[in-house]
Each structure stands twice: as C-alpha cells, then as structure tokens.
Amino acid sequence: MSPRQQSPSGTADEPGRRERKRQQQLDHIADTAWALFEASGFEAVTMERIAEASDVSKVTLYRHFPVKEALLRHVFHRDLRAAWPALQSDLAAVVPGRARMARFLALQAAWCEGQRSFLLPYLRFRLSELQAPGDGRERSGLDAIFSELIAQGQTAGEFRTDVPAALLAMQFQFVHLATLLRCLTEPGLSMEKELARTLDLFCDGMVIRP
C-alpha cells in the first residue's frame, strides 16, 4: 500500500478513524439511552440497563459518561450545535445588547418548551457542575453565548464595563437557570415571559430610579 499520511489536508480537522468510531460509539450510546428515557422516564432507567441496551460493558459506559445526566448533555449539545448556524443568522438581524439578548431568550424559551420532559434533570446537573468554573471543566455552549452577547452590549456602550463580561455572564446564568427551574416546577408559567422578566430585572436592577 502507498504510505498515506494521516492529516495531509491543510486543516488538521480530519479526526482519524479512531476518533470517528469514538464519536459513533458516543452517539449510539446516547441515542439508545434517549430511547430508554422516553420509554420509561429518566429516573427509572439505570446505567446498567443503558449499558445492556447499547451492548457495551458497564465500565465502558462509565468511561464515556460518568453520570447519567451526561447522556442528556451529549444530546442537548449536539442539538445546539446543529441549530447554531440558523440561530446565529437570526440574532444578527437584531441590534446588539439588550434587544439581542431578549431575542435569544425568546428563541431559547421556545426550544425549551419542546424539551420539558428531560429538561429538569439536565438543569439540575448543569447547576451542579456550574460551581467550579475555572477547573478545566468543559464549558457549556450557553455560557460562551452569554459572554459573547454581553460583551457585544458592552462594546455598544449599553452595558457597564466595570464588571468583566465573563462575571456578568456567570451571574446571569444563575438567575437564568433559576428561572427555568421555577418554570418547570411551578405549573402554568410561561418560560418566555419569565425569562423576559429576569432579563429586565438583571438589566434594570432592583432599585427604583427616576
């Protein structure tokens, strides 16, 4: 055979056969788990059953997904990556800053409404892993997005710059998660309205001013 090189093309984005099989394996396990969740509910499905149904050993399953919630994260993040281009061009049509954030939250609310079933355990998980921001954990797509949206608002002169965008984003992410959790646990709340209210409160503050 001719000695072919592994990453010959200009960019180094060719994952290699091993990495490709790995991603396949990940997707396969996550999809299998998702089907089980839909059949029996998230809580009722055990890791052993997922391993069995995906036809991998328990140890292998744990290597890829240390906790059950990570399976949800895999699917949700894959969805987000898929929806990102369309989302981005939609946002580009709105002026940066507060208005663009409001638009993003409205879109997100609509998406979340369609995911009510497994959103609660996922948010719990996100909240618990949100605690140690600096320790090399893989940052979710969301905080990167918030950071970016807020930085845009700062550049536009609309948002204060005495607090770093990353810090503002972290604070906002907590009230954001809190709001979503409230909508999921308290019945009859509109996610869109509550998220809009949270954004207003975060922008205008609690103190009354003329």
Add this chain to the structure above:
Amino acid sequence: MSPRQQSPSGTADEPGRRERKRQQQLDHIADTAWALFEASGFEAVTMERIAEASDVSKVTLYRHFPVKEALLRHVFHRDLRAAWPALQSDLAAVVPGRARMARFLALQAAWCEGQRSFLLPYLRFRLSELQAPGDGRERSGLDAIFSELIAQGQTAGEFRTDVPAALLAMQFQFVHLATLLRCLTEPGLSMEKELARTLDLFCDGMVIRP
C-alpha cells in the same frame, strides 16, 4: 402517680420528653459527625463511620439525616438560630433597604470566612435543594431573611414592587450562592467585596444609565 397533664402551661411550647430526647439525639449525632469531618475531611467520612461513632444503627442515622450534607445543615442552622438575636439588633441600627442588606452581607461574609472548611459541600447541597421552592421543603433561614430584608426595602419605597419580594429574594439567593461558591473555588477573593459587588449589581442592574 398524680395525673399530670402534658401541655398545661398557656403556651404549647413544651416539647415533651420524647421530643427532647429526639433533639438530644440529633445534636449528638451531628456533633459526632462534625468531629469526624474535622478529623478526616468531609468527603472521606462515610455514613457508616458516623453511625458507628455515634453508636446508632445505620438505619437510625438515615432516618434523621437522609444525606450526609443534612448533618452540616443541622449544625449551621443551629449556629444561625443562636446568632440570630444579636444579628437582629445589629441590623436594626441600619436604615432598611439597600444599606441594611449590605450590612447583613458584610456580617455574613465574616461568618463564612470562619467556616471555609465545610462551606463548599454545604453550599452545593443548598443549591441542589433550592430548586423546588414550593414542594413543602423546609426553607432555610436565609431565604426568609432575604425576603424580609427586601420587603422592608419595598416598604421604604427604595425597591421596585412590580416583582414580588419572594421572587426577588429567590433570584438574589441564586446570585448570592453563586458568589460564595466563586469565592470558595477561586483563591484570593474577598467574600465581603464580592458580595458587596453582587448586591450593587443586583440593585443597579447591568445597563448603564445617567
């Protein structure tokens, strides 16, 4: 024996022998656990070891404290109850609203600095049980305090009233917890300064105004 009545005195606050022994038992277990935590660190101590050291069966331990973190909560809440009167008279000397909240946070920061060792697992726990506010869970002392402080600010005309005090308190509690967690995980941050900054942000909002 003469037929003594159980709760004869005007108020019904006489706990009865059983309840008294129960509280004793709770304190005894929590204190024993605390000693173990200080000796070996929170994570390293197992529930079995706590049961053994307190000389109660594992089932009994789990009956009183379903999770290890509940032991921390017992001690922390006992401390808060003990410190509450002094705290309250201190706060009464400051004008209600933002200034009083700032004072409370400063006091709390000082207290937290002395509790660094086991504060992190406790805050994680609080955050996780904070999710379902309405489902009959025992509310911590803190959210009641925040609700009260914020309601005072509303009465004084300083805080907006278009959002209920309870909702403002919940939102604030999240950014408050987030700030404490950040101070514990990132080294070299002053809790007092960061909490003050969080309060300022919550009061004034993210948007720049003249």
Add this chain to the structure above:
DNA sequence: TAAATAAGTGAACGTCGTAAACAAATTTTG
C-alpha cells in the same frame, strides 16, 4: 391498664461507581 405511636435495631439485599488485570485494535516509531 391496654392500645396506639414513635424510635431504634439487626440482617440482608440490590444498585452504584470504581479498581485491577487483561485482551484487541490502531497509531506511532524504528
């Protein structure tokens, strides 16, 4: 005094998540 209630005990069980030792496939290196 008798019945109801609450707290506690001991043993056993199934699940969870991990560690150790080992096998197979794929890069990398000589």
Add this chain to the structure above:
DNA sequence: CAAAATTTGTTTACGACGTTCACTTATTTA
C-alpha cells in the same frame, strides 16, 4: 513492514450506599 506504545474495551470483584423487613423498646394516648 514489524515492533512498541497508546487507546479502547471487557471481565471480575469490591466497598459504599440507601432501603426493606421483621422485631424490640419506650412514650403517649384512650
């Protein structure tokens, strides 16, 4: 191309976790 190194996966076993069940003991209530 073959050998070594790395990655991926499996089997087995183990300790901790949290719960269930049947059973004692103490207190409250009738």
